[in-house]
Amino acid sequence: MIAGLSCVGPSLAQTPSRPEALLKKMTLDEKIGQLVQRAGGRSKALNSRLDDSELERVRAGGVGSYLHVAGAEPLAKLQKVAVEESRLGIPLLFSMDVVHGYRTIFPVPLAIAATWAPESEERAARVAADEATAAGLHWTFAPMIDIARDPRWGRIVEGAGEDPYLGARMAVAQVNGFQGGNTLRPGSLMATAKHFGAYGAAIGGRDYNSADLSERTLQEVYLPPFYAAARAGAGSFMAAFNDIAGVPTTANRELLRGTLRERWGWQGLLVSDWGAIGELLSHGVAADRAGAAVLSLDASVDMDMVGAVYAEDLKGAIAKDPARIKLLDEAVLRILRVKEQLGLFDRPMAYHDVAREARELLSPEHREAARAVARQSIVLLRNEGRVLPLNPDKLRSIAVIGALATDGRSALGSWKAQGREEEVVTLLKGITAAAPRTLRILSAPGADPRNVDLTGIPAAVKAAKSADVVVLMIGEDFDLSGESRSRSDLGLPPSQDELARRILDLGKPVVVVLANGRPLAIPLLADRATAILETWMLGTESGNAIADVLFGKYSPAGRLPAAFPRATGAVPFNYAANPTGRPADPDLAKDTVRYHDLPITPLYPFGHGLTYSEFRYSDLAQSTASVDPGGRIDISITVENTGGVASDEVVQLYCRDPVASVARPVLELRGFKRVDLGAGTRKRITFSLTPEQFAFWSPRGQWLIESGRIDFWIGASSADLRAKGSFEITKTHAGTAPAAALPTRVIVSSN
Numbered sequence: 001m002i003a004g005l006s007c008v009g010p011s012l013a014q015t016p017s018r019p020e021a022l023l024k025k026m027t028l029d030e031k032i033g034q035l036v037q038r039a040g041g042r043s044k045a046l047n048s049r050l051d052d053s054e055l056e057r058v059r060a061g062g063v064g065s066y067l068h069v070a071g072a073e074p075l076a077k078l079q080k081v082a083v084e085e086s087r088l089g090i091p092l093l094f095s096m097d098v099v100h101g102y103r104t105i106f107p108v109p110l111a112i113a114a115t116w117a118p119e120s121e122e123r124a125a126r127v128a129a130d131e132a133t134a135a136g137l138h139w140t141f142a143p144m145i146d147i148a149r150d151p152r153w154g155r156i157v158e159g160a161g162e163d164p165y166l167g168a169r170m171a172v173a174q175v176n177g178f179q180g181g182n183t184l185r186p187g188s189l190m191a192t193a194k195h196f197g198a199y200g201a202a203i204g205g206r207d208y209n210s211a212d213l214s215e216r217t218l219q220e221v222y223l224p225p226f227y228a229a230a231r232a233g234a235g236s237f238m239a240a241f242n243d244i245a246g247v248p249t250t251a252n253r254e255l256l257r258g259t260l261r262e263r264w265g266w267q268g269l270l271v272s273d274w275g276a277i278g279e280l281l282s283h284g285v286a287a288d289r290a291g292a293a294v295l296s297l298d299a300s301v302d303m304d305m306v307g308a309v310y311a312e313d314l315k316g317a318i319a320k321d322p323a324r325i326k327l328l329d330e331a332v333l334r335i336l337r338v339k340e341q342l343g344l345f346d347r348p349m350a351y352h353d354v355a356r357e358a359r360e361l362l363s364p365e366h367r368e369a370a371r372a373v374a375r376q377s378i379v380l381l382r383n384e385g386r387v388l389p390l391n392p393d394k395l396r397s398i399a400v401i402g403a404l405a406t407d408g409r410s411a412l413g414s415w416k417a418q419g420r421e422e423e424v425v426t427l428l429k430g431i432t433a434a435a436p437r438t439l440r441i442l443s444a445p446g447a448d449p450r451n452v453d454l455t456g457i458p459a460a461v462k463a464a465k466s467a468d469v470v471v472l473m474i475g476e477d478f479d480l481s482g483e484s485r486s487r488s489d490l491g492l493p494p495s496q497d498e499l500a501r502r503i504l505d506l507g508k509p510v511v512v513v514l515a516n517g518r519p520l521a522i523p524l525l526a527d528r529a530t531a532i533l534e535t536w537m538l539g540t541e542s543g544n545a546i547a548d549v550l551f552g553k554y555s556p557a558g559r560l561p562a563a564f565p566r567a568t569g570a571v572p573f574n575y576a577a578n579p580t581g582r583p584a585d586p587d588l589a590k591d592t593v594r595y596h597d598l599p600i601t602p603l604y605p606f607g608h609g610l611t612y613s614e615f616r617y618s619d620l621a622q623s624t625a626s627v628d629p630g631g632r633i634d635i636s637i638t639v640e641n642t643g644g645v646a647s648d649e650v651v652q653l654y655c656r657d658p659v660a661s662v663a664r665p666v667l668e669l670r671g672f673k674r675v676d677l678g679a680g681t682r683k684r685i686t687f688s689l690t691p692e693q694f695a696f697w698s699p700r701g702q703w704l705i706e707s708g709r710i711d712f713w714i715g716a717s718s719a720d721l722r723a724k725g726s727f728e729i730t731k732t733h734a735g736t737a738p739a740a741a742l743p744t745r746v747i748v749s750s751n
């Protein structure tokens with residue numbers, strides 16, 4: 001077990017006596033029952049399956065958990081049956097995908113990652129947990145912490161983007177927010193780190209597809225957020241649907257039992273993805289369902305989400321080999337242990353306070369928090385002639401064009417839990433509420449990303465023509481990203497592209513408000529739009545947040561958590577690439593690593609985002625020129641707001657190991673801080689690092705820190721580096737953890 005991990009998640013060593021005592025009393029059927037998770041609702045219809053036959057199943061001890069259920073009152077009834085009418089009175093676990101809000105919907109996770117403010121991510125998860133636990137839920141299938149380097153993959157919207165360091169920080173923030181502290185405890189919403197371990201590496205960005213990647217990339221890029229989530233005490237993990245080099249994760253003993261449980265020391269509840277145990281047959285690694293059950297149990301998958309393979313086929317497999325009962329007992333214990341930690345044995349009705357439910361859902365404080373996080377998520381990609389912020393006193397009219405400007409459903413994103421379209425402040429509503437009465441607001445849908453109907457475009461052009469400025473909201477609707485929503489083309493949907501061309505042809509100032517769940521290839525907009533605000537899908541308070549930014553009440557300061565490509569054919573593209581023997585060079589005359597027909601730079605790089613102000617970076621200093629194993633180096637810089645407008649700035653620290661026994665990436669993010677700076681004010685930011693943060697996965701299969709020089713840069717994006725330095729690591733030594741998982745300490749002082 002890795003040092004420092006002995007208290008990760010529910011630990012076997014601290015086993016409370018109750019789960020063990022219960023285990024001794026359980027029949028084989030009751031044990032298997034704990035491993036069964038059933039859907040309590042058909043499709044998205046909550047609780048619709050909870051009929052008499054379902055209650056009978058609970059009475060018989062045949063169910064451990066439900067998903068697609070909610071509501072303090074209906075779930076109280078169900079829980080009562082479990083604790084009062086089943087033989088052993090074991091409580092049920094109620095779960096749902098509460099991903100970025102329960103009723104008050106926050107921005108989609110990719111958008112929250114664009115805040116580069118883990119404290120905001122934690123706040124969002126806390127609000128979601130307050131609402132969900134008030135509505136009877138114990139467990140969420142979030143955070144999704146898969147690294148995504150191919151934006152064709154629709155689930156990039158559910159995670160923190162391309163970078164393992166940013167991803168690890170956001171993973172920890174969500175675990176802490178959901179669980180309400182750094183361990184599972186009574187009243188927590190148990191977090192699920194998913195989808196362990198390389199779901200985001202699906203070949204071609206096609207959802208569910210195989211991943212085939214080097215051990216080094218797995219360890220250095222895909223696993224760090226999971227390691228960080230395990231360390232943060234995530235109560236649950238979910239195994240990914242896909243296979244890595246032919247080994248389906250649900251049956252990946254080496255990864256699940258070996259890496260996660262034995263090497264990382266994590267002992268929480270491991271759940272399969274939806275029906276994934278049964279899918280081992282389609283993968284071609286099990287001949288029948290009993291074989292699939294054995295593989296999964298052996299890999300230490302504790303709970304079978306919906307598939308009923310454990311429910312129906314595990315008993316027979318155990319009869320064939322009674323030694324398997326030991327594996328079953330371990331799984332049951334892990335499930336009982338999280339039930340105990342959530343306080344369900346002592347206070348099974350604690351999550352069913354109807355008055356609290358009424359108070360919490362969509363409370364004014366929650367809406368305010370959602371608005372604040374939404375504003376922070378907005379990224380200003382372009383602002384020609386400083387057209388933004390708009391000054392409403394100098395404008396007579398504004399045209400709000402685009403079907404997305406009135407599309408509340410799309411603002412909620414693909415996982416909306418119990419979010420309601422009618423409670424969303426759309427862009428049109430937000431602008432109308434924020435604008436002075438003297439400002440004339442024209443609006444027209446023009447075209448909807450859902451279809452190719454262009455008949456509304458002439459009316460939109462007419463409205464745009466008669467206005468002083470156009471706010472054009474275009475992009476993807478909610479159903480173009482998310483699970484099973486991979487796209488082969490990263491351009492704007494055809495109707496949106498046509499609408500944009502016709503509006504841009506008017507030659508007026510056009511502020512594009514982009515809505516999307518993934519990086520897009522938008523050369524047309526980058527070339528011709530006056531300004532581009534990346535607004536993702538911002539949730540319930542979407543329109544208010546965008547209006548705050550459009551009219552200058554708030555300076556945008558979000559940064560891209562994944563690069564925008566110049567064309568679909570340029571993905572995957574990642575700033576943290578290896579140098580190669582012929583490093584990328586903008587000089588197209590040379591034969592270097594590039595496309596013949598495109599510059600070897602993204603359209604908008606990782607970490608990019610403008611503000612309404614400007615910042616000067618100065619006085620770089622470092623505490624030492626060389627660091628010993630176990631030592632630290634502090635790197636400090638002063639950032640001054642010189643632009644005359646109060647704004648946040650996201651200060652970023654990148655590093656490189658220029659000479660090592662294996663080629664190291666040309667840049668790697670190793671620290672960042674979002675700071676707020678009043679006009680004319682300055683702050684000093686200190687990043688404190690250890691040599692462990694420069695470990696790489698050696699060809700011998702271990703973390704290694706090599707002696708030698710480390711270069712570092714501080715800047716405003718991966719392509720806007722303002723100050724450079726270097727230091728030496730004095731000795732080669734073994735590391736213990738994925739480097740990107742380890743946090744850099746940041747200190748901000750106001751000199």
Ligand code: BGC
Pocket residue numbers: 067097141194273274483
């Ligand atoms: C998804 C998971 C999700 C589960 C339950 C699956 O299809 O892959 O991310 O948690 O469904 O809704």
